[in-house]
Every structure is written in structure tokens, then in C-alpha cells.
Amino acid sequence: MHFGWWIIWILVIVGVVWAINRAQEGSTSSRPQRETPLETLKRRYAEGELSTEEYEERKERLERDR
Structure with missing residues (x-):
């Protein structure tokens, strides 16, 4: 028992x-487990953390460094 x-x-x-x-x-x-840098940038822009100018500048830099 x-x-x-x-x-x-x-x-x-x-x-x-x-x-x-x-x-x-x-x-x-x-x-997602890990965001790509571009996905992180897009999410931060959508949440209002970045201005349009900051977003465009960082996006260009990321695309150039690919």
C-alpha cells in the first residue's frame, strides 16, 4: 500500500x-526565436521608438553592410 x-x-x-x-x-x-537586424529595426519603427529619418538612415546602413 x-x-x-x-x-x-x-x-x-x-x-x-x-x-x-x-x-x-x-x-x-x-x-520568433531571433529577429534579424532589419526585423528589429522595422518593429522599433512601428512601435514609435524611431523617427522616420532614423529608420531610413539605419535601414540604408544595414542594407549597405549586407
């Missing part, structure tokens, strides 16, 4: 760990 409770607890712990890992995979898969 005592052995049965150990098995139940082990299964509960494994299930919780599995559920946590599964939840973390879902949250990270919704966004």
Missing part, C-alpha cells in the same frame, strides 16, 4: 513538470 502512494506522487510530479514545460513551449513559440 505504501508503495502505491509513492507511485501516485511520482506520477503527479511528472505530470506537473510536463504541464509547466508544455506551457513554456507555447509562450515562446508565438514569437
